[in-house]
Amino acid sequence: MQDGGAGGAEGGGGNGMPLLLTILADGEEQARQLGEQLVPGDDYRGAARRLQCTLGRAVAVARAVEAASASSRGTDRSDSPRSADESSGGTTAAVVDAQERQAVLLCKRRKGLPRWTAKFRVPDANLEATPDDGLSWRKYGQKDILGAKFPRGYYRCTYRNAQGCPATKQVQRSDADLCVFDVTYQGDHTCHQKQQRHAAGTAASTHSQPAPQQQEQDHPGAGMQHVVMGFKDVLKVETTTTEAAAARALHGHGHDGASSFCFPSVPFVHHAREAPAAAAFSRPGGPGYDFSSPAPPHCHCPVVVGGSYDDVYDYERRQAPAPGAAESSSELAEVVSRATAPAGAGAGFDYASLYQYHHSELDPHLPFPPFGGAGPSHGPYQ
DNA sequence: CCAATTTGACCACC
């Protein structure tokens, strides 16, 4: 059925692209280093980050263009469903290459819609909790996946028919850790009601948070504005103090901070977004840009690794000072490494390897939270 | 009665 025509801008790539990418990447790296040198709080640090993000966007755009041109040339091949492989901290060229392939694959992979994954952790593995990102999903299928102990659930936006919202997600419980769910999102939400509803819903429930999405919708570009966080920085923080990360993200987002950001049962969430070739390009703050939930974590520059970009989200309760900071961080590291596995990122959490694809367009709807929480559709399965 | 979930079948891709 509906097949995604990768198509895309042609002839964009060209020969100089790799070089351009290298240059941009260097610039970004330099900006990052600069930012690190500076003290937190220093105005220049913010500037450095912005610069880093800007360069990162440039890299993303360049990659997207190149990937698009590559796909039009007809590249592609086998792909491994999950986890993008190869491309381990190699040269930028190599990275780009892998990226390219990944992007093309993604494009060919049905719909050609942007796709990314998130990891949700529930507090109790025994509970039949399902990652609830606060959005309305309707389950339309479930299937046993080869090699997976648990079936994968298929969901699509409740407003798919009503508003033609193309968003879908796949939820699968991790084999290794029953508390962890791998959620793969595909397509941005273009439905509006959802947001309203969601905003209201969240406010009504335990965790109240403002709905930051609107602005994105109205001003696609605006989103990129506050994506001023260097991902490395973010990761660093995240891996260190979950609490700090949360607060930081929160504030960085310009929320009326206060009581927002409270994810009851979710210690952390990790994001690994696959970088759609043209997707990253075409959806800068896309139409349906929306942070599915008030979640703050989106205020940073996502990273795409070998085709998937990672974000680490932390949902430690806003108050308690990250009880198990160390614990959490190790978990994060684990998750992150898994997600970045392709890059061969071991325990070391190699930034260099992460630094492969970096796009500042934020996720449309970073899935956040309420687990097993409210929400019209949450299949009991799992 | 309507909406959501379940589940087997179908289809596309590798």
Place this chain on the structure above:
DNA sequence: GGTGGTCAAATTGG
């Protein structure tokens, strides 16, 4: 042919 993703009829729940 195997596997993953989606469809749609049947079923269940509010």
